[in-house]
Each structure stands twice: as C-alpha cells, then as structure tokens.
Amino acid sequence: MPMRRRACGHVARRARLLWFARPVTHSLPALLGRHQAHDPVTTGPEPRSAARFWADVRAIAAHLPELGRGDRGGRSELVLVCHDRYLFAASMLAAWERGYVVALPPNAQPAMVTALRKSGTVQTVLHDVDDMAGLDVRAIVASRPEPNGEVYAPPAPLASDRRIVVVYTSGTTGAPTACPKTAGQLVGEARTLARTFAIGRGDRVLATVPPHHIYGLLFGVLVPLVSGASFARETVLHAEPLAELIARDQTRVLVSVPAHLRALRVLEPGRIEGVARVFSSGAPLPADTSEDLRERFGWSVTEVLGSSETGGIAWRDRAGAPWTPLEGVKVREGEGGRMLIDSPFLDPGVSRPYVGGDRVAVLDEGRFHHLGRVDGVLKVGSTRVSIAELEARLLAIPGVSDAAALAIEVGGARGWESWAAVVAPDHTAQTIRAALLPWLDPVVIPRRIRIVDALPRDPGTGKLRRESLRALFQSE
Incomplete structure (x- = not known):
C-alpha cells in the first residue's frame, strides 16, 4: 500500500494524546459463515466447495505438531509459504485450528525462509515448494474426495484479541519489519472491506498480489472467506495470461497493483470483459493509467491506501480525488500536516493517534488529500x-x-x-x-x-x- 513502512507494535513516541475515542470492537464473523456447503471457495475448472475446503483444513491440522501447554497464547508460529492460494488459505486456517500463529515472510527466497525458521518460536514451515524443508501440504489434499454425507459446520469465530498472523513490511525503506496482527484487526478489516465495496456471494475474485502481502491476504483470501465469494488459486502477473484467466473464471473482482495494471495497456480495447470492480494499492495509480483503463475496458479503479502497520486507511475511485476513510477510521492533521490515525485495524497496544509517515490535508467530512511521504519532500x-x-x-x-x-x-x-x-x-x-x-x-x-x-x-x-x-x- 502507498504508505511506507514503520516499525510495528511499538508505541508511537508522539502519540501520547488520546483525543480520539477508541473504536468499539465488533463481534467477528465466522470464516466461511456465508458459504453453504456446496458454495465454491475457489474458481476455475475444478472449484473447491466450502465443505471440501473445511475438510482439507482439518486434514492439514491433523498433521501439525501438538502445541504444548506452555506454547499456547500466541507464542508458537508456523511459517507459511504456499503459492497456490487454496493451499495457502487451507494451511492458514489449519494452523489457527491448532492454536498457532502464522508467520508470512516478505518473500519465498530460501535465505529469508531459513532465517525465519531459525526463530525460537517457529515450529515448522507449511509449503507447496519443491525441495523445501517442512510440511508439504500438497500431498495431504491431493487425493482427498469431495465430502459426502458429512455434516458441514463452518469454524467458530476467532477471539478478536487473539494474535493470528505476523506479516512483514516489504522493506521498501529498509529491512523488513515484523507486524503482529490480531483476529480483530484482520478479520474485522476483511468484513469492513466486503461491506464497503459490496463483495458477496457469487463474486469471483482474482488477485495479482501474493497472499503473504497484507493487501493480497485481505482482498485475495480473507474478504472472499468472510463474504461468501470465491477466489482464484493462481497469482498471474502478465497481461495475456491474466486476460485468459479472467475469461476462464468470469472474474468480477480484480485485485492488483499499479505496475500490473499499467502492463495491461498492451491488450486491445475490449480484450477483458465482465470485470465489475478493480482495486489497486501499493503505490499511487498514475492518472494516465487510470484513464487508459477506463477507455480500454470501462474500468473505474478503486485505490486503497494503507500499510502493514495501519491496515487499510481510505479509498478513492478516481486518481487525484480526495480519499474517503474506511468505516471506523479517522484521519487528522498533526504538526506539519503529518497524518494522525485512529482505526480499529491498528495494533491494540499502539497509543492513539498513530503518527504516520505521510502528510495530509484534511477536508470536509474527514476526507483528505494525501500529500506524500514526510521524507519524500526535500530541498535540493x-x-x-x-x-x-x-x-x-x-x-x-x-x-x-x-x-x-x-x-x-x-x-x-x-x-x-x-x-x-x-x-x-x-x-x-x-x-x-x-x-x-x-x-x-x-x-x-x-x-x-x-x-x-x-x-x-x-x-x-x-x-x-x-x-x-x-x-x-x-x-x-
């Protein structure tokens, strides 16, 4: 997301003021709670139903190490490296079923995975990668039949204060930094996104962003799981394969980033049809790219502003337009126009307001213009x-x-x-x-x-x- 990364989980030194009211924590929805047993969780020629998905979750969970009594309470982690989004989602829920926290490395490079695995809190690696140590989940789900005659019941809602994931910043301005997330932050945000953008049952989601990135995790996995939608297993980056996948799956929701969207300009106008909603994040979407996508495919791209530390902050439907804060999020100006944030998606331990690394100009009804990084304006x-x-x-x-x-x-x-x-x-x-x-x-x-x-x-x-x-x- 466009904001650069700061250290996570620490009290912002300038954020001692508590003039924002703490947001109320709403009850969390159950993952798969809007899916009926035969509703698809994945798209494609061989879709997986909610009943099959949940059976695969339990099968993977049965292969995980038992947690000792002293390991409970969010202290034991499993590193997750799955390129197949279905296996990623099933492995993540399996880890949660057994009480683990899921650590999502910023990339799948061997040195990065090895470094995380050496952590004293990591038990093993769940993966779908050849020649990687840990538990290869492909074999567990490969030959499982579609459940027949079993009573389907989705998992119970997670406790909102339970730590479930550690995501890592991309390292854009330095070394990657760990950001622990609670169920209240992640699942609560997924529900807010689904409600804000009217994503629900029958929608088919395709993400060009990998699920280990918080934007890809939320829009490409968690939003479909809480809303009754389905998602593509593949993560396709290039224009022609992307157009083919959209046509194959009759994709309605495309989740992407400016670099990938810009690459679609090589396609002929009208080459992609049926996409009703397009999201972009990770960097500002150039105005010429936005206009070109509108002319070629009739798309109005929704940009989402946020970061690993803050979660989603705001959205807009036109390049250069003011940003509208997400439900429950408040943005104000601090000293020098610095962004001050209060949000239900912040770490519960962070003092409010959270002092961001960006500058804003706040307008009416809480909307604002994003003026770039504090350290992105300098004197030559x-x-x-x-x-x-x-x-x-x-x-x-x-x-x-x-x-x-x-x-x-x-x-x-x-x-x-x-x-x-x-x-x-x-x-x-x-x-x-x-x-x-x-x-x-x-x-x-x-x-x-x-x-x-x-x-x-x-x-x-x-x-x-x-x-x-x-x-x-x-x-x-």
Whole structure:
C-alpha cells in the first residue's frame, strides 16, 4: 500500500494524546459463515466447495505438531509459504485450528525462509515448494474426495484479541519489519472491506498480489472467506495470461497493483470483459493509467491506501480525488500536516493517534488529500522537490514505461540530489533531461539517470526497495 513502512507494535513516541475515542470492537464473523456447503471457495475448472475446503483444513491440522501447554497464547508460529492460494488459505486456517500463529515472510527466497525458521518460536514451515524443508501440504489434499454425507459446520469465530498472523513490511525503506496482527484487526478489516465495496456471494475474485502481502491476504483470501465469494488459486502477473484467466473464471473482482495494471495497456480495447470492480494499492495509480483503463475496458479503479502497520486507511475511485476513510477510521492533521490515525485495524497496544509517515490535508467530512511521504519532500539547494512529483513527470514522458527516483544526501549547500532510473528504450539520459526541463527547475533535474530494460520490482507487489534501486547506479 502507498504508505511506507514503520516499525510495528511499538508505541508511537508522539502519540501520547488520546483525543480520539477508541473504536468499539465488533463481534467477528465466522470464516466461511456465508458459504453453504456446496458454495465454491475457489474458481476455475475444478472449484473447491466450502465443505471440501473445511475438510482439507482439518486434514492439514491433523498433521501439525501438538502445541504444548506452555506454547499456547500466541507464542508458537508456523511459517507459511504456499503459492497456490487454496493451499495457502487451507494451511492458514489449519494452523489457527491448532492454536498457532502464522508467520508470512516478505518473500519465498530460501535465505529469508531459513532465517525465519531459525526463530525460537517457529515450529515448522507449511509449503507447496519443491525441495523445501517442512510440511508439504500438497500431498495431504491431493487425493482427498469431495465430502459426502458429512455434516458441514463452518469454524467458530476467532477471539478478536487473539494474535493470528505476523506479516512483514516489504522493506521498501529498509529491512523488513515484523507486524503482529490480531483476529480483530484482520478479520474485522476483511468484513469492513466486503461491506464497503459490496463483495458477496457469487463474486469471483482474482488477485495479482501474493497472499503473504497484507493487501493480497485481505482482498485475495480473507474478504472472499468472510463474504461468501470465491477466489482464484493462481497469482498471474502478465497481461495475456491474466486476460485468459479472467475469461476462464468470469472474474468480477480484480485485485492488483499499479505496475500490473499499467502492463495491461498492451491488450486491445475490449480484450477483458465482465470485470465489475478493480482495486489497486501499493503505490499511487498514475492518472494516465487510470484513464487508459477506463477507455480500454470501462474500468473505474478503486485505490486503497494503507500499510502493514495501519491496515487499510481510505479509498478513492478516481486518481487525484480526495480519499474517503474506511468505516471506523479517522484521519487528522498533526504538526506539519503529518497524518494522525485512529482505526480499529491498528495494533491494540499502539497509543492513539498513530503518527504516520505521510502528510495530509484534511477536508470536509474527514476526507483528505494525501500529500506524500514526510521524507519524500526535500530541498535540493534552496528548491523543494517532491520525489513523487518527479516520478510522475518521468512517467508522463512519451516512451517511458516505468520510472523511479531516489534522493541521495550529498551534504554541503546542495544538501540532496536526485537520481532516476527509467525504462525507455528510445531515450537517452540527455533526452530525458530535456523532457523534464519545461516542468522542473534545473536544479531538481536528476544528476544521474540510468536507462534500464526493467526496474528491479518485486514481481508480486510491484514495489521497489531503496537498496535495489540504489544498486542500479553502483555498476556505473
């Protein structure tokens, strides 16, 4: 989600004021509570029913290590690495059935999984990956028949204060940070999202975002499970396979990120039909991408603002429009326009208001304009420059398909300078600078520009880590 990441689970030092009322914790819905036994949980040529899904959950749970008495209370974790969204969901619920907390690594790289597994609280790894140590859940569910004659009863609602998941920030501004989540935060938010955007029984959801990311977890797994909808097992990133999957499953709800949505411009107008709702998060959606999707496919893309730390904050249906806070969320301006948040999706132990790392301008009825990161506006010489504005100007240059800018502190009177990497095969650094000059003060024009074949974005979320972007310039 567009907000950058801060350390989770700690009291915000500036957030001692308690002038926001604590939100009331509503009772949580039961996962699968809106599914009848034969309702599909997954889409595709071989959909899995709610009864089959719940039987698979119990089968996986039976293979999990027994928790000792001293391990209960949210202290024992299972690392979950499943690319198949159905196996991911079944394994997650199985872990909860046995009292475990599910740890979701920021990626499935072996070194990252090994590092998490060495934690003293981790018991094992649930996975669907070849040559990975732990419990391969594929074999458990592979040959199970559809339940016949069994009485189907969905799981009981989880206790709202129970810790159920640890998600990790993407590391966009540094090392990934653990963010523990309670059932009240996650399941409560999923219910709010389903209600706000009218997602319910019969809806078919396809996410291009992997489920270990909080946005993909909420929209791609938990929202369908609480609303009676079904979800695609696959996580498809590229335009043609995505269009084929949408047609195969008659997808109605597409959950994606700007980088993936931008790639759909290679498809002919009208190539994708039947999608009623499109969501985007992870970064601001460029206005030209939003308009192009509207013209090609008739889509009005809903952007969702949030972060691993805060959960969802707000939404809007048009690029540049004010943001509308989600139900129960309040946003106000702090010192220097800094975002102050109170929300039912915050860690219960965090003091209110939570001091965010973004700037806002609050309007009527709590709506607001998002003005970018607090640390995303800096001075080059005596001129203020917004990294977000610089990136927007780069993306507006004809022939530029992707771009990212980086601020580097150089000290002295200059203070900072900007660097930029762009995907623009028909351009040179000189032509890029020339295209920026009509819009930007010369001192703001990036000192170093790299023309690259592709930016090193995370394939699932489309995000760029600062270290990866900076590495592009180290080879010069």
